[in-house]
Amino acid sequence: DTAVSQTPKYLVTQMGNDKSIKCEQNLGHDTMYWYKQDSKKFLKIMFSYNNKELIINETVPNRFSPKSPDKAHLNLHINSLELGDSAVYFCASSQDYYEQYFGPGTRLTVT
Amino acid sequence: GQNIDQPTEMTATEGAIVQINCTYQTSGFNGLFWYQQHAGEAPTFLSYNVLDGLEEKGRFSSFLSRSKGYSYLLLKELQMKDSASYLCAVRDKSYKLSFGAGTTVTVRA
Numbered sequence: 001d002t003a004v005s006q007t008p009k010y011l012v013t014q015m016g017n018d019k020s021i022k023c024e025q026n027l028g029h030d031t032m033y034w035y036k037q038d039s040k041k042f043l044k045i046m047f048s049y050n051n052k053e054l055i056i057n058e059t060v061p062n063r064f065s066p067k068s069p070d071k072a073h074l075n076l077h078i079n080s081l082e083l084g085d086s087a088v089y090f091c092a093s094s095q096d097y098y099e100q101y102f103g104p105g106t107r108l109t110v111t
Numbered sequence: 112g113q114n115i116d117q118p119t120e121m122t123a124t125e126g127a128i129v130q131i132n133c134t135y136q137t138s139g140f141n142g143l144f145w146y147q148q149h150a151g152e153a154p155t156f157l158s159y160n161v162l163d164g165l166e167e168k169g170r171f172s173s174f175l176s177r178s179k180g181y182s183y184l185l186l187k188e189l190q191m192k193d194s195a196s197y198l199c200a201v202r203d204k205s206y207k208l209s210f211g212a213g214t215t216v217t218v219r220a
Contacts, residue, residue: 041196043154043210056207090153097206099144102153 003027004103006091012109013081020077021106023091031055032074033092033100034066043090049074078108086110113137115211117199122217123189131184131214133199142202145173145184148213149195157197158184186216194218 004025013019025032033056034046047066048056054066063079074091091103114136123129135143142161146154158166160175160182172185186193196213203209 040212041148042212043198045207045209048207056205097202099156099159100208102155104153 004091004093004101006089006103006106008106009104010107010109012111014111015081015083017081018077018079019081019108020075021089021091021108023074023076023103025072025091025093025101025103027093027095027101029093029095029101030071031094031097032068032071033094034074034076035090035092035102037088037090037105039087047074047076081108081110083110113201113203113209115199115201115209117197117211117214119212120215120217122219125189125191125218125220127189129186129189129216131186131197131199131216133182133184133211135180135182135199135201135211137180137201137203137209139204140177140180140201141204141206143173143175143182144200144202144208145171145182146198146200146210147195148198154198189218191218191220 007022031050033048037043049068052068065077068074088105088107090105092100094100117133145157148154158173165174170187175182196215198213199211200208
């Protein structure tokens with residue numbers, strides 16, 4: 001039983017393309033997050049949604065747009081991909097902002 | 112904002128004890144978390160401290176001193192599978208979690 005799942009696991013694309021990453025959690029949590037982990041393994045928050053409402057929106061280029069159709073899903077759409085967007089993107093969820101459960105990650109490579 | 116410092120790397124022998132220190136500066140402290148991340152995998156939750164003192168959970172313990180802006184994670188009876196990166200993370204009043212750069216622990220036989 002997968003708690004937090006992401007698709008795709010790997011994504012290789014060219015600069016300028018638009019791509020989406022999907023995330024789903026079956027834990028019944030009320031809060032979901034997107035993190036970016038760069039090549040130096042530094043994990044940084046991008047967005048957080050609580051009950052479908054955006055509550056954390058870090059300094060992220062507006063080419064990145066999250067969308068939460070319901071409490072169990074949080075998708076990330078990226079427009080006009082750049083080389084610097086190459087990273088591992090993790091989705092996570094939590095109940096009441098406590099321990100976060102992370103998805104397996106999506107390794108994005110922009111060429 | 113948050114400023115979180117932890118050592119980059121540590122090496123220890125199987126069966127030994129290792130202590131990973133974390134110091135932080137924050138504008139509104141609201142809890143400290145430790146996560147473990149094996150290479151190529153997702154972070155997994157290890158411990159949570161919001162009050163001063165020691166929290167013990169099996170072979171792992173975590174300590175917090177809010178006045179000193181200091182925490183440590185203690186790993187006892189080290190096993191080879193404990194080789195991983197350990198991430199210290201601080202939550203602020205807006206519930207945002209900020210992570211340190213992580214400490215890579217290598218356990219040698």
